[in-house]
Amino acid sequence: MTDGLLVIGGGPAGASAAIAAARAGHQVRLVERTAAPSEPVCGQFLGPDATIALARLGLHPADLGAVPIDRLTLAHGRTQARVRLPFTGWSLPRSVLDAALLEKAATAGATISRGRAVRAVARDGEAWRVRLDDGAELQARQVVLASGKHGLRGFARPAGGSVGVKLHLRLAAPLDATVLLPGSGFYAGLQPGPDGLANLCAAFAHTPPRDAADFLARVAAASALGARLLAGAVPAQARPGAIGGVPYGWMFAGPEDGVFRIGDQFAVVPSFCGDGVAMALTAGLALADGLATGPAAFHAALRRRLARPMRWAAPTAALFAHAPGLLVRAAALLPGGVRRVAAGARVRLVG
Ligand SMILES: Cc1cc2nc3c(=O)[nH]c(=O)nc-3n(C[C@H](O)[C@H](O)[C@H](O)COP(=O)(O)OP(=O)(O)OC[C@H]3O[C@@H](n4cnc5c(N)ncnc54)[C@H](O)[C@@H]3O)c2cc1C
Known part of the structure; x- marks a missing residue:
């Protein structure tokens, strides 16, 4: 059978692309490699x-149990800065968000195949042949690559060096803000969450870091606030999750392959310098219209929309990496500047 x-x-x-395309009347199949x-x-x-973007998809973070965030604290060494954000953000575990989006996609009419990974994609005349890890073969008229942090053979991104x-984790004391904790060779974010x-x-x-204890020790060593917040923290997982080769700052520039x-x-x-999830949701929402124009025109339009948040993120990330002390001192002296940076880094792709 050939999927649309x-x-x-x-x-x-x-998931957002599947929701938008199914609502627009397309016949959609989504393949997700995790089974749960x-x-x-x-x-x-x-x-x-x-x-x-979530509201357009029929979801609100509060209904999913997200924790509201309206304060940001930055700390390095003995210096810290605390500002009120120019908006209310939310902290929501990705397992909850992703499950809610996939449920919406199924309700919109998309067929969801979970626990199966795509291994290869090849052109077959006017259609595409897609091979799954269980050996099954699917056909589709159009293919959307949304495998995120994971590459697919034949469609490689350049590998970055970041991990x-x-x-x-459970903290010993309650936390009421997102806390950014830059250190030597890393920057970390600590957020309160549901439950x-x-x-x-x-x-x-x-x-x-080698393991959870090493991770906590390295973040705690970078600032007095980090040490205080993480004292007595109990990890909820045996090992931290990790993803290597993250190509920060990269944007697809072709060649186009259909x-x-x-x-x-x-x-x-x-990370922490822009809204990756907002960018992903907005691109997914835009795809329903992009299907009619073809990949090259869709990508060109997306490139124009993403240019601004990508530009804003670069200097902030450089400061985090190379001059964290300067960044936190400047934030302590100029809290209005932090609010402007936070507002400027907004994607503003939707709304
Ligand atoms: C350290 C770090 C911190 C971040 N913090 C934030 C933050 O606080 N806020 C924010 O907005 N963004 C943040 N981001 C960015 C955000 O995680 C990404 O921008 C966002 O997840 C992109 O969504 P996506 O759907 O493209 O990819 P992903 O979320 O990676 O989803 C891709 C999906 O594809 C599946 N998949 C992969 N390969 C295959 C295959 N071969 N076949 C089938 N399925 C496959 C995966 O299982 C996964 O479910 C952070 C990123 C990092 C690295």
């Missing part, structure tokens, strides 16, 4: 653009 549209990956990009909701490496912060690491489970997530430029790319398979914004 085959979406590879059921993260925010793939999982926790990918992600800071789980949703900004206002993600909230707007993303994530750990859910008292905080999320510690970090981007390491090189040498990721496949639509969305989410992290189109552009990878530096």
Whole structure:
């Protein structure tokens, strides 16, 4: 049987594309390699653009149990800065978000195949032949690559050097803000989450932590606040999740091959400096219209929309990496500047 549209990956990009395309009347199949909701490496912060995009998809973070976030604290060494954000963000575990999106996609009429991974995609005349890990073969008229942090053979992104690491943990004391904790060779974000489970997530430029204890020790050593917040913290997982080769700052620039790319398979914004999930959702929403124009025109339009948030993210990420002390001192002296950076980094793709 030939599907109209085959979406590879059921993260925010793939699921939102499946919802929008199915609602627009396309016959959609989505293949997601995990068999059940999982926790990918992600800071789980949703900004206002993600909230707007989710509303268009019929979801609201509060209804999913997300924790509202309206304060940001930055700390390095003995210096810290605390500011009120110019918007309310949300902290929501990705397992909850991704499951809710896939449920919406199924309700919209998409066929969801879970627990199966796409291994190869090849052109077959006017259609595409898609081979799965169980040996099954599917055919589709159009293919969307939304496999996020994971590459697909034949559609490689350049590999970056960064390693993303994530750990859910119970803190000894309650947390009421997102806390950014840059250190030597990494920057970390700590967020409160539902059910008292905080999320510690970090981007390491090189040498990721060996285990949960090493992760907590390295973040705690970078600031007095980090040490205080993480004292007595109990990891909820035996090992932190990790993802290597993250190509921060990369954006797809061709060559075109007839496949639509969305989410992290189109552009990878530096963590904590931009809204990766909002970018993924917005690209997914835009895909329903893009199907009529073809991949090249769709990608060109997406490139124009993403250029601004990608530009904003680059200098902030460089400061995190190379001058974290300067960044936190500047934030302490100029809290209005932090609010402007937070507002400027907004995707503003929707709404
Ligand atoms: C350290 C770190 C922290 C971050 N923090 C935040 C944050 O706080 N807020 C934010 O907005 N963004 C954050 N991001 C970015 C965000 O995680 C991504 O931008 C977002 O997940 C992209 O969505 P996606 O759907 O493109 O990819 P993903 O979320 O990676 O989803 C891809 C899906 O495809 C599936 N898949 C992969 N390969 C195959 C295959 N071959 N066949 C079938 N299925 C497949 C995977 O299982 C997965 O479910 C962070 C990223 C990192 C690395």
